[in-house]
Amino acid sequence: MNxxxxxxxxxTGGSRGIGAATALRLAAEGADIVVTYENSSERAAEVVEQVKARGRRxxxxxxxSAVPQALIAGVDEAAATFGRLDILVNNAGVFLVGSLDDLGPAEIDRTLAVNVRAPFVASQAAVRHMGNGGRIISIGSNVxxxxxxxxxxxxxxxxxALVGMAKGLARELxxxxxxxxxxxxGPTDTDTNPADGPNAETIAGFTAVGRYAEAAEIAATVAHLASADGRYITGASIHVDGGFTA
Incomplete structure (x- = not known):
């Protein structure tokens, strides 16, 4: 399909994991693709080559994503390079865990900067380039x-916080x-959370289907929301978690 x-x-954060799988799925559906990355330049370049192999730019x-000016500049560069911007996928995130006593201001600030502020800032920048039919999709978490x-x-x-943002922006936009x-x-087989990791069996056991997702399975839902088939879905939180929250 195209x-x-x-x-x-x-x-954002499209060099690996769910972000990379999403980039390739959207390319397979006919979209030209821009990915942002923080450090993984080689992996980002590999994703771009795979996009081009699918016949897309x-x-x-x-x-x-923790630096608002850099994120805004990236959004504007994407729109300027390809002449438009139709779909924003807020995928970049950090996963910092620890007890209440162990998490200090640095960890709190980093998490909120990347996981909360960045999606809002990127959305602000993206809608300046979007017309009717624009799509903003944020990658949340089963937790x-x-x-x-x-x-x-x-x-x-x-x-x-992404749920509240989606509801508010859905009304506004x-x-x-x-x-x-x-x-x-839900639990998804990626470099940072491999399906064969030390706690994977326990984590998979929390799902109804008893396994991790493949990143491509998450990307499939993103593609649906990004397409005209998803035009009547907005302000929604969709769980692609194998029944983790059932």
Whole structure:
């Protein structure tokens, strides 16, 4: 299918994991792709090459999501390079865990800067380039609704904030034909949370299906929301978690 033919999508943190899988799925659906990265320049370049192999244009931009000016510049560069911006996927995130006593101001500030402020700032910048049919999709987390272990309070709080942002922006941007949603992945097989990791069996056991997701399975839902098929979905939080929150 080419549901996204003619669209330009920007995926923050798109050099690996769910971000990379999303970039490749949207490219396969017909979109030109821009990915941002903080440090993984080689992996970002690999994603761009795979995008081009699918017959689409691709671009990698170095931008630390914790730095608002860098993020805004990246959004503007994406729109200027390809002449438009239709889809923003707020994927970049940090996963810092620890007890209430162990998390200091530095950890709190970093988490909120990347997981909360960055999606808001990127959305602000992106809507300046979007017309009717624009899409903003943020990648949340299954622990926004269910925190099965101690030490998740900071991370859970940051991902829950995306729900409020989506609801508020859905109301604000709906009259402009722009939808805003959150996708909450469950445990997903990535470099930072491998399906064969030391706690993977226990974590997989919290799901109804008894396994980790593949990153491509999360990307499939993002692609649906990004396409015209998802035009009547906004302000929603969609759990792609194998029944983790059932």
């Amino acid at each position: 549901r996204l033919e003619g669209n330009v999508a920007l995926i 691709g671009l990698a931009i170095q931008a630390d 926004a609704e269910r925190a099965p272990f101690p030490g998740l309070a900071l991370y859970s709080m940051s991902k829950t 709906g009259p402009r034909g722009i939808t805003v949603n959150v996708v909450h992945p």
